[in-house]
Amino acid sequence: MTGVWVAVLATAAGCYALKLTGLVVPRGILGKPRVRRFAELVPVALLAALVAVQALGAGQSLAFDWARLAGLGAAVIALLLRAPFLVIIIVAAGTAAGLRALGVA
Amino acid sequence: MTTETTGKQAGLTPARPVRDGIALGLAVGTSGLAFGAAAVGSGLSAAQACALSLLAFTGASQFALAGAVATGGGLIGGVAGAVLLGSRNALYGLRLADVLRLRGARRVLAAQGVIDETTAVSLAQPDAAAARLGFRATFATLYLTWNLTTLAGALAAGKLGSPQEFGLDVVGPAAFLALIWPRLRAGAAERAVGVAGAAIALAATPFLPPGVPVILAATAALAAALMLPLPAAT
Numbered sequence: 274m275t276g277v278w279v280a281v282l283a284t285a286a287g288c289y290a291l292k293l294t295g296l297v298v299p300r301g302i303l304g305k306p307r308v309r310r311f312a313e314l315v316p317v318a319l320l321a322a323l324v325a326v327q328a329l330g331a332g333q334s335l336a337f338d339w340a341r342l343a344g345l346g347a348a349v350i351a352l353l354l355r356a357p358f359l360v361i362i363i364v365a366a367g368t369a370a371g372l373r374a375l376g377v378a
Numbered sequence: 379m380t381t382e383t384t385g386k387q388a389g390l391t392p393a394r395p396v397r398d399g400i401a402l403g404l405a406v407g408t409s410g411l412a413f414g415a416a417a418v419g420s421g422l423s424a425a426q427a428c429a430l431s432l433l434a435f436t437g438a439s440q441f442a443l444a445g446a447v448a449t450g451g452g453l454i455g456g457v458a459g460a461v462l463l464g465s466r467n468a469l470y471g472l473r474l475a476d477v478l479r480l481r482g483a484r485r486v487l488a489a490q491g492v493i494d495e496t497t498a499v500s501l502a503q504p505d506a507a508a509a510r511l512g513f514r515a516t517f518a519t520l521y522l523t524w525n526l527t528t529l530a531g532a533l534a535a536g537k538l539g540s541p542q543e544f545g546l547d548v549v550g551p552a553a554f555l556a557l558i559w560p561r562l563r564a565g566a567a568e569r570a571v572g573v574a575g576a577a578i579a580l581a582a583t584p585f586l587p588p589g590v591p592v593i594l595a596a597t598a599a600l601a602a603a604l605m606l607p608l609p610a611a612t
Binding site for chain 1: 405406408409411412421422423426429430433434435436438439440441442443445446447449450453456457459460461462463464465466467468469470471472473474475478480485486488489490491492493542543544545546547548549550551552553554555556557558559561562567568571572573574575576577578579580583584585586587588591592593594595596597598599600602603604608609
């Protein structure tokens with residue numbers, strides 16, 4: 274539990290430091306076009322990686338949890354229908370929970 | 379200044395940015411429910427979930443750390459991934475610095491509010507005064523709502539039985555998917571980086587400790603930033 278607290282506080286400190294950096298740093302450094310582009314693309318790469326790993330990962334191996342994948346599929350449909358964020362989450366969790374309750378996945 | 383004066387004469391100045399900020403703050407802030415529930419489902423305590431919302435206050439990073447805790451171990455990798463995800467806020471700060479023009483203690487306080495939503499509202503305003511109002515309204519509303527709903531979600535999830543039974547294990551990936559969606563629609567380079575990032579992370583999962591494959595995915599962004607032509611807009 275202590276380890277988790279350290280991780281929580283380290284994450285908070287790191288995230289705050291980044292926010293402050295942008296406000297105080299001279300324009301020249303972060304303003305370079307390729308640096309800007311990297312910072313724009315980093316969230317895309319990391320978020321896609323997180324989706325993949327959390328959907329298919331089970332520790333250090335890959336596993337197909339059909340209820341979880343169906344929940345993600347439902348989230349995609351909700352996104353295509355332009356549903357609000359919270360609706361997307363509820364649809365995804367509800368689909369997975371429903372399939373598990375029915376015992377089909 | 380001219381715009382500001384005209385706006386004031388028309389009686390319009392404060393209404394738009396404040397209304398925009400409050401509306402977006404309330405709409406996005408309620409997603410704290412999802413974070414609180416997912417965090418407790420991942421094995422964080424309610425206090426830890428609340429500390430993240432109060433102190434880190436940037437959704438994607440918070441979900442990422444909760445996910446790292448859920449996989450059990452790999453906390454150093456988890457922290458690194460979560461902080462790396464927050465790097466875009468540094469860029470937002472860079473753009474907001476010109477608009478907000480803050481000094482000293484105010485800047486230290488405002489920094490906590492430099493996130494996707496406050497940036498979107500501030501940069502959409504016609505002048506600096508409206509941008510500052512929009513920033514404050516969005517920050518205040520979103521901070522309050524996000525933290526209250528985190529607490530509510532965490533307490534509610536603590537009362538539920540197994541997180542899997544309620545599909546809480548899908549909340550993290552679904553949230554990331556929703557966050558990445560508009561960026562994937564932004565261009566072919568974004569989609570290529572997304573696919574490459576996911577592929578790199580999956581391929582590395584069997585060989586590296588949890589958390590590290592996600593950080594490795596950043597190399598897809600690095601390669602694209604260095605090698606692909608820059609979009610005309612930036």
